[in-house]
Amino acid sequence: xxxxxxxxxxxxxxxxxxxxxxxxxxxxxxxxxxxxxxxxxxxxxxxxxxxxxxxxxxxxxxxxxxxxxxxxxxxxxxxxxxxxxxxxxxxxxxxxxxxxxxxxxxxxxxxxxxxxx
Numbered sequence: 001x002x003x004x005x006x007x008x009x010x011x012x013x014x015x016x017x018x019x020x021x022x023x024x025x026x027x028x029x030x031x032x033x034x035x036x037x038x039x040x041x042x043x044x045x046x047x048x049x050x051x052x053x054x055x056x057x058x059x060x061x062x063x064x065x066x067x068x069x070x071x072x073x074x075x076x077x078x079x080x081x082x083x084x085x086x087x088x089x090x091x092x093x094x095x096x097x098x099x100x101x102x103x104x105x106x107x108x109x110x111x112x113x114x115x116x117x
Contacts, residue, residue, distance in 0.1 A: 005020060005021055005024045006021075009021045041093055042089065042092075042093045050089065057078055057082055058078070058079055058082075061075060061078050087099070
């Protein structure tokens, strides 16, 4: 893609061509950031730490609930909070799926403004 822009930019150095070169540079940077997001996932050891933490927290809640007559509603607070935090961590780890979706509105409007060929 870079070679497709480089030749015409060197042949005709105008402000419009400079803008096209800058936009191509931004597109290549965006591709690099996307690739880095796919490579830099949450490591397995971090997932293991999250699982061990959740098991320990739930064991401690169960151990504490055997005495003092804790209510069922109060006992559900910690497991629900741990589940929500794990859900959000897992959502960060999946860039194309999950609960949080961000639409690239600038790229959508650009694609709609370009003439169809």
